[in-house]
Amino acid sequence: MSTLAKLHTIPRTPLAHTPTPIEPLPNLGKYLGSGVLYVKRDDCTGLALGGNKARQLEYYFGDALEQGADTILITGAVQSNFVRMAAAGAAKLGLTCHIQLEERVADAGAEYRESGNVLLDRILGAVMHTYPKGEDEAGADANLQAIAAELRGSGKKPYIIPLAPGHPPLGALGYVCAAAEILDQLADAHYQIDEIVVASGSGNTHAGLLFGLRALDSDITVTGACVRRDREAQLARITTRCQEIAALLETESPVQRQDIQLTDDTFAPGYGHLNDATHEAIDLSARLEGLLLDPVYTGKSMAACIQRARESDPSKSILFIHTGGTPGVFAYGRQLLSLQKQ
Numbered sequence: 356m357s358t359l360a361k362l363h364t365i366p367r368t369p370l371a372h373t374p375t376p377i378e379p380l381p382n383l384g385k386y387l388g389s390g391v392l393y394v395k396r397d398d399c400t401g402l403a404l405g406g407n408k409a410r411q412l413e414y415y416f417g418d419a420l421e422q423g424a425d426t427i428l429i430t431g432a433v434q435s436n437f438v439r440m441a442a443a444g445a446a447k448l449g450l451t452c453h454i455q456l457e458e459r460v461a462d463a464g465a466e467y468r469e470s471g472n473v474l475l476d477r478i479l480g481a482v483m484h485t486y487p488k489g490e491d492e493a494g495a496d497a498n499l500q501a502i503a504a505e506l507r508g509s510g511k512k513p514y515i516i517p518l519a520p521g522h523p524p525l526g527a528l529g530y531v532c533a534a535a536e537i538l539d540q541l542a543d544a545h546y547q548i549d550e551i552v553v554a555s556g557s558g559n560t561h562a563g564l565l566f567g568l569r570a571l572d573s574d575i576t577v578t579g580a581c582v583r584r585d586r587e588a589q590l591a592r593i594t595t596r597c598q599e600i601a602a603l604l605e606t607e608s609p610v611q612r613q614d615i616q617l618t619d620d621t622f623a624p625g626y627g628h629l630n631d632a633t634h635e636a637i638d639l640s641a642r643l644e645g646l647l648l649d650p651v652y653t654g655k656s657m658a659a660c661i662q663r664a665r666e667s668d669p670s671k672s673i674l675f676i677h678t679g680g681t682p683g684v685f686a687y688g689r690q691l692l693s694l695q696k697q
């Protein structure tokens with residue numbers, strides 16, 4: 356039986372517009388004097404402005420509907436793209452969505468708290484909750500459990516999309532599928548790719564993609580750009596995620612320890628805080644390619660991609676996964692403008 360045989364038996368609700376395009380980034384490649392750069396436009400998945408979470412949510416909503424849920428609960432940072440897209444998916448499927456926003460970014464101003472994703476959460480009709488800590492995934496999940504218990508008491512059928520590891524990483528399956536999509540597109544377009552660079556946060560995108568590629572016998576290097584925690588902590592997380600995906604698919608993991616590549620060179624000073632490399636990446640992508648990146652995820656992962664392109668032999672080609680996050684631009688508007696060169 357193939358490694359991915361079980362994948363197609365797991366409930367999935369279509370939400371994402373796929374396949375998303377793969378486009379060359381010729382001006383950026385020329386500016387950097389690097390090999391050929393490409394971008395996979397997962398910011399174009401649809402679902403209230405798009406992003407990687409659309410593919411992940413297809414599996415969570417598939418499971419929720421299978422269980423007869425009428426209410427979705429999800430937790431994330433104040434500017435979480437995941438919760439925004441969960442609110443959109445719930446609205447589309449006629450479910451109620453409860454969102455819990457965690458305090459992960461210290462000293463955030465009014466724009467961060469009111470614009471960008473938060474504004475969209477409200478427009479999408481989500482029921483809002485707050486959680487005072489930002490670095491307590493198990494606590495945030497436990498608080499969702501408490502809200503779910505209350506909802507159950509009033510006759511609702513809640514479904515929790517969990518944050519902390521230790522739950523089947525259903526969302527990662529969206530990126531196991533994306534691996535097949537990418538390999539098909541590369542073959543059709545005759546693009547040769549040596550390395551993929553992708554943001555690595557909860558790890559579902561990174562682990563799913565890596566698992567899918569190796570299961571499909573591709574040896575393309577996958578470099579995860581740390582956006583949430585340092586390299587060492589993320590390494591442990593991706594290792595666990597790959598084992599959890601294997602358990603979910605009732606198979607052996609095709610991912611070896613040396614397959615898990617990570618960089619945290621563009622992560623400091625921490626989650627949700629800009630740095631010079633990220634600002635340069637946002638600037639270059641916008642001005643040379645008309646490509647919008649956000650400060651929290653895609654700006655940092657593109658900064659890592661630029662670093663890899665600068666360090667690598669010019670014969671190497673790199674595919675950057677644009678994971679969305681565009682509403683974050685508005686939450687950081689003042690900061691971005693204050694850094695802007697004329």
Ligand SMILES: Cc1ncc(COP(=O)(O)O)c(C=O)c1O
Nearest residue numbers: 436556557558559560652678680
């Ligand atoms: C825009 C964007 N890119 C990347 C990520 C990281 O993806 P993952 O959590 O699957 O590692 C997130 C996570 O919230 C995100 O919102």
